[in-house]
Amino acid sequence: MTEQSDKTHCTTKDFLVSGESFSLVWNEDQKILITQPQPLKENLNKYYESNEYISHTDSKKGLINFLYQAVKNYSLKRKLRLIEKLHLGKGSLLDIGAGTGDFLKYAKDNNWEVNGVEVNASARSLSLNKGIQLKESIEECKGNQFDVVTLWHVLEHLPDLxxxxxxxxxxxKEGGTLIVAVPNFNSYDAKFYKEFWAAYDVPRHLWHFSQESMKMLFSSKMTLVKTKPMIFDAFYVSLISEKYKNGNTFSLKAFWIGLRSNLSAWKTKEYSSLIYIFKKAN
Incomplete structure (x- = not known):
């Protein structure tokens, strides 16, 4: 690592489970922030052991859960519409980090051949109840290829990047599509909330990406063809950030910051979260 690589961007903490402190360290070569220290792979699961970890539950109890589930249901249609516009038809779909299987169920109901990966046993069980059986690891998919592979806010969680x-x-597949959605630490809401920005979510988020880093991350086989915003994320992340910063379960200020973030990004293109769409060379 270069001297620049060791520069600490900020120190934050695990607000959800452990209360432990972590540093976000700038890596100049990759243009990313790295959570330090990183938990050992075998210890990561304990940081997900919370009833408040929303992507592993279907709970609608509480305002934040209710809003999350409402936006999730709306987003299912938008995600599939995006994929079908890109792919120009049906095909095989692999969702990595499939959570409780809602996206895959919606895709299956719309005549896609679906497969999924989810490391959390409780989430896999909820998915199975919906008729969607998920694999436990990416390694179980080895040797197979898919027309479309998606990671919706998952890449930042995966060890050994x-x-x-x-x-x-x-x-x-050759000619296939890879869709990756991740938070963007260059967004207005990230800069406003600093160490309280909920999308840092240490140590569950091991890596923190910018648009520059995402352009560098994948090999020359993958061409970035489009970047799209996730508008709702600015509001949702700001709502949780206010809770972490000021202890407010509901805050109108959070919606104001979310709005300012989106208005700022209309010019800068630095939205709170971004969807990166790659095509694999034939």
């Missing part, structure tokens, strides 16, 4: 990226690329 470089090898994981290569394994993901191998799962995409």
């Amino acid at each position: 470089q090898n994981t990226v290569l394994n993901i690329e191998a799962l995409v």
